[in-house]
């Protein structure tokens with residue numbers, strides 16, 4: 001690894017550490033807010049943004065399409081909770097935040113389906129990995145804050161905070177490793193056109 005790449009990696013790790021501290025502070029504020037308030041909802045969004053940054057930033061220097069990768073990872077993490085709006089069929093923050101359980105789209109099945117769809121839309125950029133990092137970080141935080149229907153829509157699972165921290169670390173390391181693997185180039189398709197001699 002040359003010195004410039006090393007510097008980029010160190011800078012990413014430093015910014016990820018700052019994001020971790022900021023997210024921890026935001027999480028404490030989120031815990032103090034009454035459930036169902038706008039403040040509670042906004043801080044939850046900030047925490048999801050921060051957690052996605054912590055997981056994605058160390059991986060980013062290993063990716064070839066950094067801007068798209070970062071946007072998909074962070075974007076998927078912060079927009080997943082839009083399913084609350086659809087499930088509650090209401091525009092009131094209170095109704096989104098006080099649902100008995102998180103919607104079925106907070107699951108591994110939905111995460112894999114989205115990763116597949118994104119790869120189909122923009123193949124060869126490894127954006128499926130960005131979805132796994134973004135949605136994965138979101139689901140892991142949710143597992144420690146009320147749980148999510150990870151495997152089955154009617155079975156809400158909760159994890160203890162240490163298990164979530166260990167899984168977030170594992171997700172980052174796995175993401176870093178997979179992002180650095182060489183991308184197989186798509187073979188060029190040569191179209192054989194019939195040439196009309198009369199034209």
Ligand SMILES: [Zn+2]
Nearest residue numbers: 080081106142
């Ligand atoms: Zn959520």
